[in-house]
Structures are given as structure tokens and as C-alpha cells.
Amino acid sequence: MLYATEIQAPSLAALERAVLDAERAGYAFVTFPDAPLRAGVEAGVLAAYLARRTTRIGLAPTLHVTTTEPFHLATQLAGLDHASLGRAGWVVGATTAAGDLATVGRCQVDAGEVADVVEVARRLWDSWEDDAVIRDVQTGRFLDSRKVHHVDFEGPGFSVVGPLITPRPPQGQVVVIGSALIAAELDVALVRGSGVAGIAERAAAARATGVPLVFADVPAGFDAAALEGVVDGVHFHGGTPPAIAAGAHGATLRETLGLPRPTNRYAVARSVA
Incomplete structure (x- = not known):
């Protein structure tokens, strides 16, 4: 079984120690909670800070x-x-606190708009084909413009033309993690329930959407052994992460989780055309 844990710490030094401990213990990935009005450093920046201070563990900030x-x-x-x-994950956050939303002048959003954001992010990650960067010195071309694509997303809440301003991520697609409410859009669904039976029921419902992996989202003191065969993994939150049976890390977070590297949708469409 795979394991992940939420990390909170009072300082950057303490955070780094905690994440390195989790890496040595064999956790597949760590998550970082975030709130727009929280004093301190935003979760995505914390993950970036740790990107070169760790070597194997996945880093998954909560971004809203x-x-x-x-x-x-x-x-x-x-x-x-x-x-x-290639070790990035994304815990899809969707804060609805009035104070948080007021920072950007937003109103409440529904699950449909959350799913739209995940969809457009996936399109943007594909907007550069893997071999778009050619660095052809003789012709003075850095990239092959035929392999960089506009995503042209139009939804009820926003529109995005694209392409992204960075080449395709090493994993092809960042690992997307989140609530079972949008399980069909995810790589890893986090489910909660009342005891093992409740978790099993919600895990089955999440699997029915086709989500590749289901993790139980449980307090740090929960008996994870009771979930063997019920879920693919366990994500601990609150308290000190428990000792686990050390797991093996792949070269990327997708490899660690046993997830394939996705084919680029625009490369497929271009080859068919």
C-alpha cells in the first residue's frame, strides 16, 4: 500500500526536516495545506523551496x-x-471562505467550475508537445511552432487561449489529487468516511468514476493496516506522521504511484490529421 502525509511546520527549517524524514521513511508524497489569508509562505512556494532539497518524494501543494x-x-x-x-502533485483546493474569496473578488463556485479548471490545466500541460523544443542553431529556431498549441478553452466561468509559457512538464501531466466530489478529473481521489466501512463505501463510489487511485484521508492515529485491500493508499493528516513500511520511489511521482505518463492529446490529434 502507498502512503502520503500532510506536513505542517513552524519554520522552513522544521518543514525541510519533516519532509526529509518522510522521504527517508518511504512516503510516496507529502502535501502542504494552504489558505490565502494565512500568514507565512504560500503552499506552492513551500513546495518549490523543497524541490531541490529533496530527491525522491513527491511534493503536492494545495492550490485553490x-x-x-x-x-x-x-x-x-x-x-x-x-x-x-518530475515529482510534482497538485491537491486541488476550492476554498469558499468569504474572506479568502474577497481577496480576488470571487463569488462561490460549483463543482463544475472546479472540474473546468482541472481540465484546462491538463490541456495547458499538453499545449507543448514533448519534442517541441528543438534548439536548431543552424536555422536559429528554438522550438517547432507546429508543436505548440492553443488550447482555446471556453467555459461558463472563464476562457483560456494558451499555450502555456513553459514546456510540457517532465511527467507529461502533474499528478492531480483531490476530493472524491470531482474524482473523474483526478489521478488520486481522497476519500473520508466513518470507520473502515464508510471509507470502503466512498472508495467504491470514487472507483466507479474511473479514477486511477483512491487514498483514504485519515487522521495520523488511524490504524492504516485495517485499510489494506480497501484503498490503494493512505493519506495522513494532523499530528505526527506514523512510521510505515518503507516504500520504493520511482524516478517521478507518477512512477512511484504506478501511473502511466499520459500521451499528449495534441500530438495525437496532429498525427491523425
């Missing part, structure tokens, strides 16, 4: 679709994946 523009979310996460050499 309700307080950050979709294009900037996709760019920040692609940058994190490049900086960490």
Missing part, C-alpha cells in the same frame, strides 16, 4: 482554483514539476 487564475495555476505547477525533475 477559487483564488488563482487557471493559467497561473497550470504554469506554477508545471514549473514545480520541472524544478523537482
